[in-house]
Amino acid sequence: MVATVPDPPRTDIGDAPDPDPDSSAVRAPAGGARALISGVQTPSLLRPRLRVVGGVCAGFAEHTGVPVSVVRSAALLLTLCGGAGALLYAWLWATTPARTEVADAPPSARLHPVAPAPAQPAVPGRVTEILLGIALLAAAAALLASRLGVPVPLAVVIPAIVVLAGAAMAWRQFAELRSGVAQSSPVLVRALAALVLVTVGILLFFVTSDRPDIWTVVIASATVLVAVAVVVAPWLVRLNRDLSEERAARVRESERAEIAAHLHDSVLQTLALIQQKAGPSTDVARLARAQERDLRDWLFTGSTTSAADAGAALRAFAAEIEQDFPVRFDVVTVGSVTAPLPEAIAAAAREAMLNAARHAGGDVSVYLESGEGRTELVVTDRGPGFALEDVPADRMGVRGSIAERMRRAGGAARITSGPGGRGTSVTLTISTPADETGSHAER
Amino acid sequence: MPNDDLTVVIVDDHSIFRSGLRADLDPAITVLGEAATVDDAIRIVAETRPRVALLDVHLPGGRGGGGAEVIREVARTGAETRFLALSVSDAADDVVRVIRAGARGYITKSASGREVSEAARRVADGDAVFSPRLAGFVLDAFGVVSGETAETTEELDRLSAREQEVMRLIARGFAYRDVAAELYISPKTVETHVSSVLRKLQLSSRHELTAWALERKLL
Numbered sequence: 001m002v003a004t005v006p007d008p009p010r011t012d013i014g015d016a017p018d019p020d021p022d023s024s025a026v027r028a029p030a031g032g033a034r035a036l037i038s039g040v041q042t043p044s045l046l047r048p049r050l051r052v053v054g055g056v057c058a059g060f061a062e063h064t065g066v067p068v069s070v071v072r073s074a075a076l077l078l079t080l081c082g083g084a085g086a087l088l089y090a091w092l093w094a095t096t097p098a099r100t101e102v103a104d105a106p107p108s109a110r111l112h113p114v115a116p117a118p119a120q121p122a123v124p125g126r127v128t129e130i131l132l133g134i135a136l137l138a139a140a141a142a143l144l145a146s147r148l149g150v151p152v153p154l155a156v157v158i159p160a161i162v163v164l165a166g167a168a169m170a171w172r173q174f175a176e177l178r179s180g181v182a183q184s185s186p187v188l189v190r191a192l193a194a195l196v197l198v199t200v201g202i203l204l205f206f207v208t209s210d211r212p213d214i215w216t217v218v219i220a221s222a223t224v225l226v227a228v229a230v231v232v233a234p235w236l237v238r239l240n241r242d243l244s245e246e247r248a249a250r251v252r253e254s255e256r257a258e259i260a261a262h263l264h265d266s267v268l269q270t271l272a273l274i275q276q277k278a279g280p281s282t283d284v285a286r287l288a289r290a291q292e293r294d295l296r297d298w299l300f301t302g303s304t305t306s307a308a309d310a311g312a313a314l315r316a317f318a319a320e321i322e323q324d325f326p327v328r329f330d331v332v333t334v335g336s337v338t339a340p341l342p343e344a345i346a347a348a349a350r351e352a353m354l355n356a357a358r359h360a361g362g363d364v365s366v367y368l369e370s371g372e373g374r375t376e377l378v379v380t381d382r383g384p385g386f387a388l389e390d391v392p393a394d395r396m397g398v399r400g401s402i403a404e405r406m407r408r409a410g411g412a413a414r415i416t417s418g419p420g421g422r423g424t425s426v427t428l429t430i431s432t433p434a435d436e437t438g439s440h441a442e443r
Numbered sequence: 444m445p446n447d448d449l450t451v452v453i454v455d456d457h458s459i460f461r462s463g464l465r466a467d468l469d470p471a472i473t474v475l476g477e478a479a480t481v482d483d484a485i486r487i488v489a490e491t492r493p494r495v496a497l498l499d500v501h502l503p504g505g506r507g508g509g510g511a512e513v514i515r516e517v518a519r520t521g522a523e524t525r526f527l528a529l530s531v532s533d534a535a536d537d538v539v540r541v542i543r544a545g546a547r548g549y550i551t552k553s554a555s556g557r558e559v560s561e562a563a564r565r566v567a568d569g570d571a572v573f574s575p576r577l578a579g580f581v582l583d584a585f586g587v588v589s590g591e592t593a594e595t596t597e598e599l600d601r602l603s604a605r606e607q608e609v610m611r612l613i614a615r616g617f618a619y620r621d622v623a624a625e626l627y628i629s630p631k632t633v634e635t636h637v638s639s640v641l642r643k644l645q646l647s648s649r650h651e652l653t654a655w656a657l658e659r660k661l662l
Contacts, residue, residue: 265456265501268531272552273460276467279555289553332579332614335588365575365616371588380616419612419621 054093131168135161162200260299268292286322293319310341314366317350325357329364335371342375344409345430349377351401352426356381360423375432382423402426449567452476452491454484454513455499455529460552464497467556472563481505484513489520494567497559498546500530500537511544518545527566529559538577539584542644548572570634571641578613581640584649587611599647602640609636 057075061068079086142157274288293315311333318329341349349366356364360383367378406413411430418425450473453461461477468474475491478484481504488496496517500510508515514526528541528549538549547566550559551574562572573581585591585602587610593601602610605626612622619637623630 264531269457269460269552272531273457273463275553276555277463330575330616332575334579334582334614363616367575367579367611367615369582369588369611378615419615419617420624425615 054089056089056092060092131164131171135164135168138164166195263295263299267295271295282326285328286326289322289328290319310368310370313341313346314349314368317353318366321353321357325361327357327361327364329353329366331366332368334367334369341368342409342430342432344405344411345375345377345428348402348405348413348428349379351405352379352428355402355426356383356424359383370432373431375430377428378425379428380418380423380425382418384423402428406430449473449495449564450475450491450493451563452478452484452488452493452496452524454478454488454496454502454510456480456501456503457499460499464556464559467559468563469557469560472560479503481508481512481516485516485520488513488517488524489522492522493524495563496524496526497563498526498528498541500528500541509540510546511540514541514544514546525566525569527559527563527572529554538580539644542577542641545645547641549577550574551576565634569638571637573610573613573637573640575614575616578610581644582607582610582614585643585647586649599643600649602643606636606640609633610640613637 057071058068061071075089078088138157138161271288271292275285275292278285278288311331314331314333318331321327322329353364353366356379360381362382365380367380369376403413406428409430411428414427416425416427417423449471451468452475453464454477455461455464456479458479465474465477475493476487478487481502483504484496484498484502485505498510498513502509502513505512510528517524526541526546528538528546529552530537530549531552542549548562548571550562550572554562565572581602582588585600587602587607591601592607593603608626609622612625617625619633620630623633
């Protein structure tokens, strides 16, 4: 039906007015490649967030390109034709998805190609409340009427109330099942209870009538079947919708992986080549290295590391210092590096790295090992080297910032010659709380 | 082994990288050929039989297995070429993939021509080449930080105390000779330890290693 009508392919992407300014605005920060991919699609049948009733007319208008006023008038006209419009509206409302995570997620949530999309919170209570409200209203009206002496067909009203309550419960549990909030066993119990209620309600309706004959029985069983179908249908529709949403998510995921692979194979290779040709200490190499680092962070770190990550903190220091000095840091982290670096060691490490950049330059290794209640960080350069005694007292860099800082925090700093007696090696050690330990591969 | 007859083939899908590397390599190294795809690489390595193939981890063609596929296919032909993997990526799974397929070492593409030449020579001599980053990964994957140490030399799933020391120093950026000086052992002993770690990396069934291997359908 309407939802499956294919859109005519739109070839004039460039000058066609985008009917969905919201989605075009959020595409931009995710990068050109993404825009290229999603730009060729026409808007699919979605219900927007801004709604008059259920958002069906607006969504349909956007999908087909027909003005929304025309769609609304048509719906009203159809409604006058024996309620067909209202039925169609309800059907579309139940079957079209609301505009969800892709278009509405804040840009920050989609900065990283591998970061998972946030889940859409469900609204299980709404329909339930409406149905339960109707049931209560019906009960109240029946009571009031019987008090006033009006002959109330209780044989009709009571089953009706039971049916409504059953439908409400069924709806609630299916909504919960869909949102993944509830555990499966109580949900199942409630689903069965709801079905039993609906069945009993309908049976009551017929049993209480006075003249049971063959037709009553046939109609009763047919009605029960219809009732079951009505209760199960929303679940099936939603299940189907969930499946297609999942499929869409998978497609997005593989698109992201493809972009990452492409950048990896082209841009990163070129940046590596530039660094190799330019030599480690040149401005060009530094620029290329900074770009490589940025790209790498964007490509790979989204869901796996946080800003508080010790390795990330060290790499950030390295990037910062490489901007100002002809130096290349090689940061290697081992152990539980997902916890943030203790502040004392972070500050001392930064100072040691800065010293290495200032006095040695070239290749500098930074090695972090954390685990077993102990964190060790070694900064090794291949410069001229220095001994602590030779450093004048007014040069506070080593004495104050590194050694003194570590001592105050209960750790220690040791300064020795670098590999092969050349350069300088600064070793910082500190005890860390036991709960931050344990081996953990970085990626 | 004499170094003057060191022959190599350069396998990379970027021609600019191939020619750049070719120009930067030690003049004593003879480049027998270049290849850009998995299929070309297998063919050219089989034809020219170099002592070392400098192999990009990511390669088009073949069955999509990249560098690892080249190594396995060449090994099947019985050629004695050794492989040194070159990669822009230092992602653990990429590196582990080629190492487990049989590469004798791994080095990043930003390494200078001198560093690549030295690594190629070491690989040709049957030694292993570990970058600091790979050493760090090995320390992680073999549970060194949580105190796991091999009791016997035959154990594949853990590192011996000496191997751990060697790996730690390499991770800190020490060259082999510096490692030797630091630990008061001969450079040859360092190389023995590194080769032993490489063997464990290739053969171990440790969960951290097999997880990636299984994910990439290597086993």
